[in-house]
Amino acid sequence: MTSTTLTPDRPAISRRPVRSxxxxxxxxxxxxxxxxxxxxxxxxIPLAAVVVTASAGGWSSYWxxxxxxxxxxxxxxxxxxxxxVTLLNIVMGxxxxxxxxxxxxxxxxxxxxxxxxxxxxxxxxAGLVLLSLYGKTSPLGIDIANTPKAVxxxxxxVTLPFVVRxxxxxxxxxxxxxxxxxMSLGASRFTVFRRIILPSLTPAIAAGAALSFARxxxxxxxxxxxxxxxxxxxxxxxxxxxSSIENDNYDIAAAVATILLAISFIVIVAxxxxxRRMVRRG
Amino acid sequence: MSIEIVNVSKRFGDFVALDNVNVSIPSGQLTxxxxxxxxxxxxxxxxxxxxxxxDSGRIEIEGVDxxxxxxxxxxxxxxxxxxxxxxxxxxARNVAFGLEIRKRPKVEIxxxxxxxxxxxxxxxxxxxxxxxxxxxxRQRMALARALAVQPTVLLLDEPFGALDxxxxxxxxxxxxxxHDEVHVTTVFVTHDQEEALEVADEIVVINEGRxxxxxSPDELYDTPANDFVMRFLGxxxxxxxxxxxxxxxxxxxxxxxxxxxxxxxTRITRIGFEIRVEVAVGEQLVTVTLTRNEFLSLGLQVGxxxxxxxxxxxxxxxxxxxx
Numbered sequence: 001m002t003s004t005t006l007t008p009d010r011p012a013i014s015r016r017p018v019r020s021x022x023x024x025x026x027x028x029x030x031x032x033x034x035x036x037x038x039x040x041x042x043x044x045i046p047l048a049a050v051v052v053t054a055s056a057g058g059w060s061s062y063w064x065x066x067x068x069x070x071x072x073x074x075x076x077x078x079x080x081x082x083x084x085v086t087l088l089n090i091v092m093g094x095x096x097x098x099x100x101x102x103x104x105x106x107x108x109x110x111x112x113x114x115x116x117x118x119x120x121x122x123x124x125x126a127g128l129v130l131l132s133l134y135g136k137t138s139p140l141g142i143d144i145a146n147t148p149k150a151v152x153x154x155x156x157x158v159t160l161p162f163v164v165r166x167x168x169x170x171x172x173x174x175x176x177x178x179x180x181x182x183m184s185l186g187a188s189r190f191t192v193f194r195r196i197i198l199p200s201l202t203p204a205i206a207a208g209a210a211l212s213f214a215r216x217x218x219x220x221x222x223x224x225x226x227x228x229x230x231x232x233x234x235x236x237x238x239x240x241x242x243s244s245i246e247n248d249n250y251d252i253a254a255a256v257a258t259i260l261l262a263i264s265f266i267v268i269v270a271x272x273x274x275x276r277r278m279v280r281r282g
Numbered sequence: 283m284s285i286e287i288v289n290v291s292k293r294f295g296d297f298v299a300l301d302n303v304n305v306s307i308p309s310g311q312l313t314x315x316x317x318x319x320x321x322x323x324x325x326x327x328x329x330x331x332x333x334x335x336x337d338s339g340r341i342e343i344e345g346v347d348x349x350x351x352x353x354x355x356x357x358x359x360x361x362x363x364x365x366x367x368x369x370x371x372x373x374a375r376n377v378a379f380g381l382e383i384r385k386r387p388k389v390e391i392x393x394x395x396x397x398x399x400x401x402x403x404x405x406x407x408x409x410x411x412x413x414x415x416x417x418x419x420r421q422r423m424a425l426a427r428a429l430a431v432q433p434t435v436l437l438l439d440e441p442f443g444a445l446d447x448x449x450x451x452x453x454x455x456x457x458x459x460x461h462d463e464v465h466v467t468t469v470f471v472t473h474d475q476e477e478a479l480e481v482a483d484e485i486v487v488i489n490e491g492r493x494x495x496x497x498s499p500d501e502l503y504d505t506p507a508n509d510f511v512m513r514f515l516g517x518x519x520x521x522x523x524x525x526x527x528x529x530x531x532x533x534x535x536x537x538x539x540x541x542x543x544x545x546x547x548t549r550i551t552r553i554g555f556e557i558r559v560e561v562a563v564g565e566q567l568v569t570v571t572l573t574r575n576e577f578l579s580l581g582l583q584v585g586x587x588x589x590x591x592x593x594x595x596x597x598x599x600x601x602x603x604x605x
Binding site for chain 2: 175177178180181182183184185186187188191195196199200
């Protein structure tokens with residue numbers, strides 16, 4: 001195309017990431033100070049206190065506390081179940097969000113509101129509901145009380161809204177033109193989903209998954225009734241912490257707490273990394 | 283004929299978007315679908331692409347009945363008003379998308395992408411993300427992406443609508459030149475008559491779901507089929523029961539000439555090289571445009587009495603359509 005002339009392109013935005021923000025003024029300095037103080041009081045100091053308590057007895061007592069058979073089983077059950085539940089939520093949550101955004105059907109508004117019930121319901125009430133539905137006197141004939149399945153179900157119940165609610169607004173904002181462009185270039189519906197829609201949703205899915213996992217790991221109220229809290233079988237980490245404290249065993253409680261803390265942190269970081277990869281790959 | 287549109291109708295609920303439309307679009311030409319917003323031209327373009335299905339009627343592309351073909355199988359390139367860039371992919375990957383879908387060898391894809399990026403002057407931006415491009419650059423990327431799969435027809439939906447006036451004009455010239463080189467049958471939708479007149483080989487005027495007229499820019503401008511086409515393609519003014527272009531009118535000051543009407547100047551506006559004079563003729567307000575020199579030689583002022591007539595040699599003026 002030698003005959004074509006265009007005015008020279010204006011220099012487009014440079015690729016180098018621009019440092020966000022401006023130097024601190026007096027007012028913004030004050031804002032930053034308040035924010036840091038608030039964050040410290042609510043998060044950093046309590047976290048530090050837990051770590052200090054856990055390490056008070058030295059490394060050997062910490063290691064002993066963590067490798068205690070009952071503690072290890074509780075952590076394994078909690079983390080494993082939270083992981084499985086999160087995987088399931090990624091699939092189901094994305095699907096529910098899709099249905100809510102893309103399809104029109106009778107009762108859609110009602111469903112939109114119902115999705116949030118696990119958010120709003122006090123967890124112990126959720127526990128009661130689950131117990132009456134899936135306990136010894138189940139009207140459905142399904143009795144999973146005192147089994148690990150109870151933990152799984154309780155996690156599923158309380159974490160349901162996370163992926164749905166993070167994916168839904170992103171999906172609603174997606175440009176339909178982009179999908180149509182891909183289709184007219186020959187992409188099948190599945191390819192459009194995998195290569196165009198999914199990369200756009202990945203950050204939202206990752207955020208929802210992180211929330212869902214964190215919530216699962218910390219869950220207490222909804223499962224105490226149905227799971228029966230049997231040591232080595234259905235006892236989860238949060239219950240283990242409580243029972244340790246009730247037995248004046250602060251070392252174990254703090255040790256479990258630090259483990260949960262570390263795992264949550266690792267998962268959130270890992271999800272962020274995966275998310276960046278996915279988006280880049282397309 | 284490259285695209286045959288036969289008896290196509292489309293409704294959205296109660297709204298009639300297209301009402302029994304018949305158009306033949308010739309091969310290798312640049313055709314504009316021109317009309318006011320909401321007139322159905324974009325719907326027609328989307329039906330050609332398979333992004334919308336017609337309620338009735340038939341679409342043929344290069345002799346193949348495409349009425350029931352999915353958009354994936356029509357082999358059309360589509361360019362959207364708002365670029366529809368794949369935001370997470372680099373410019374080069376955007377352009378390569380259609381070829382990757384077709385599982386072409388990597389080497390071939392790279393060569394074709396390079397060639398296209400050169401064609402649209404984006405070679406140095408190959409690794410950028412679309413968000414790092416300007417609007418005009420993004421639209422050129424979208425065009426390269428559509429051309430990558432060697433479509434039988436290229437469809438552009440208000441391609442320059444989202445750009446500012448200067449870039450729009452630049453891209454318009456560029457599209458014309460690009461088309462002269464690539465020669466792919468191209469249909470573009472616009473509501474800007476100047477854009478259509480300047481770029482297109484043929485114009486299809488669409489209004490309220492119907493085709494008003496099909497013809498070359500000259501035909502449409504010089505012999506409009508009806509008042510709507512005449513009014514839509516450029517400025518008009520009424521003189522008696524005639525509809526004329528303001529620049530086809532003459533002002534005289536001597537008096538005594540045949541076929542003139544007398545009026546009084548009520549307003550004089552200068553717009554760059556052009557002087558717009560409003561003349562009250564009885565109840566009617568007639569607009570006449572003059573060049574600066576004509577205006578100065580006549581020595582006109584607000585309040586002067588002048589005679590208005592249709593300039594000789596512009597053909598018979600249109601009578602206003604009976605309603």
